[in-house]
Amino acid sequence: MPEQHTTTPYDALLLLSFGGPEGPDDVVPFLANVTRGRGIPEERLKEVGKHYFLFGGVSPINEQNRALLEALRKDFAEHGVDLPVYWGNRNWAPYLTDTLREMAADGRRRIAVLATSAYASYSGCRQYRENLADALATLTAEGIEPPRVDKLRHYFNHPGFLRPMTESVIASLADLPEDVRAGAHLAFTTHSVPTAAADTSGPVEDHGDGGAYVAQHLDAARVIVDAVREETGVEHPWQLVYQSRSGAPHIPWLEPDICDHLETLHAQGVPAVVMAPIGFVSDHMEVLYDLDTEATAKAAELGLPVRRSATVGADPRFAAAVRDLLLERAAAERGESVERCALGALGAGHDLCPVGCCPARAPRPAAAGADSPYA
Template sequence: MSDQRDPDPYDALLLLSFGGPEGPEDVVPFLQNVTRGRGIPDERLREVGQHYFRFDGISPINGQNRALLDALRKDFADHGLDLPVYWGNRNWAPYLTDTLRAMVADGHKRIAVLATSAYASYSGCRQYRENLADSLAALEAEGLDLPRVDKLRHYFNHPGFVRPMIDGVLASLASLPEDVRTGAHLAFTTHSIPTAAADSAGPGGGAYVAQHLDVAQVIVDAIREQTGVEHPWQLVYQSRSGSPQTPWLEPDICDHLETLHGEGAPAVVMAPIGFVSDHMEVLYDLDTEAADKAAELNLPVARSATVGADPRFAAAVRDLLLERAASERGRTAERCALGALGPSHDLCPAGCCPSRAARPAAAGADSPYA
């Protein structure tokens, strides 16, 4: 990691996340925010919200973001980095616009943004940039002086993100009964997205799947080096939503478990490499639905941990921030990355991860805000 300690030109870091309900009364309003503009009736939202109601209407994502905030602030303080860290969400309190307004009131003018999504896609990158543009437009309408916001690069292959996942898979393998451990299959999971969105992800298309495959290969190679076992593996998907007529990435994790059982696999480790923390998709789609399917099949499974607030991830965020700061000052900085794809771009080019309807997006080459 870089030894550079100068965050200039940045005077604050913004942790930008999805948000989630924190009680039963929040569930439908939260889902209204998520689905705004789609005309979905409240009755349908209450049906969708059953996943949350099973957990008392509480999504773990906000608590996990608070833990990450604490880890970031501790890491910054421990390494002499005097930079405040704020938090804003797209779909629930603390809302992004409110947080940016508070940052302006506190005098911040150049803000680095870390999104809690590691990979390239419309929903994982450009939509966050669109939300930033919406919030900046709202502040501009209020007559406020706008800060410049720069989104830190995709970190899917940063060592501080990947190595905790390697350790998580190793721990899950060790938790399996010894007689099935060596033959266990690895199912690397991520959020399914429409195939059209996957095809257009990244500057040249196809980045979403390619990045996940690259991370999975790094993990498999590390497992082999540490255990001497080459585990069979596959990238699979979860959390599909939307119209059944729209093609989405497959196979689904539950279908994959059925296939593996039919092929005689002795056990499976489910590794949610597409997620930063154990939020609702992980708790419900893996720990509930997929675990129930495995029990029905009498198939031993283990689910590895996400990165969450691991100190190595907090250090990676510091590294990404200082790397980008050096670049903005015209300095050359080490850009850490594992695997075959190398470090991602700092500035999303025009047309990267396009949306179906053109909308302004901040923190990219096509940003209306310099």
């Protein structure tokens, strides 16, 4: 029998993700959910949805979350963590509000939340907290006593997140032709966001010059680069680059874009590139289209050998990292001394998002923060 670990005060874990369509008929309604309030016409949504239609209208994210859900349950069972794991999405079934309603009906009163976004940003943290607040308000309006929710800290520098990606980068390098392998460039990719949003990401003291969003990605990339050098004996040049821009062209976003970066590297005579999507937890649509389809096609056009390394997905080490984060937070909530696991220079992040952390475009209630109405 595995050693039993107490998770008090938590009586459930919620896996909170973005959601995605699971068939052609789902694509436009899904995108309408994602863009609600922006007044985007249906014809434009169909154009935006072309990426999904290329893959039969199915995003892989829901299946990947099902795999992660099973990995978490398996890890918990094998390591004496007796805690149910639920799953809810922001933009598609199973919807967050429905899942919280189910959890309340099951008697869950204190819930730890793992968001499938490892870094600080409005869209990757604060917006999830706003969605939680909206769902809790809906339950309250229905006469249901809402549970308390606590979002687990950012895990961009946890070994269980970085180690699988490091090994994948090494495997991608090994898959390159031998004559270009040593000179390969590492392009670490993440979702581009407006520079204004990046600059205000993280706590107030981290604001400016890309904020916590850029700093955290750079820290994670350096850890991987150092580990690759230690294991291969080769110092590979690298850069943090961006993908999946979706905003108005007149608004400044983080650059360079991965396709522009590939053109620059080719012009500089770089012999090969490994694209490492460190900003993503799983190989969902933005990875499959923006990297595996669009960027790979650009590389082929240039005659530039490229490989794309894998994300952590449902790797058992990531599931173990989630267990670690859960037990760490539970111990902290009980007032116990906690040793927090983190690699790199930035250290472990905060448990409770402070006031001014990743501020909203317009003031909205957000759960699981110092300014939350649901403490």
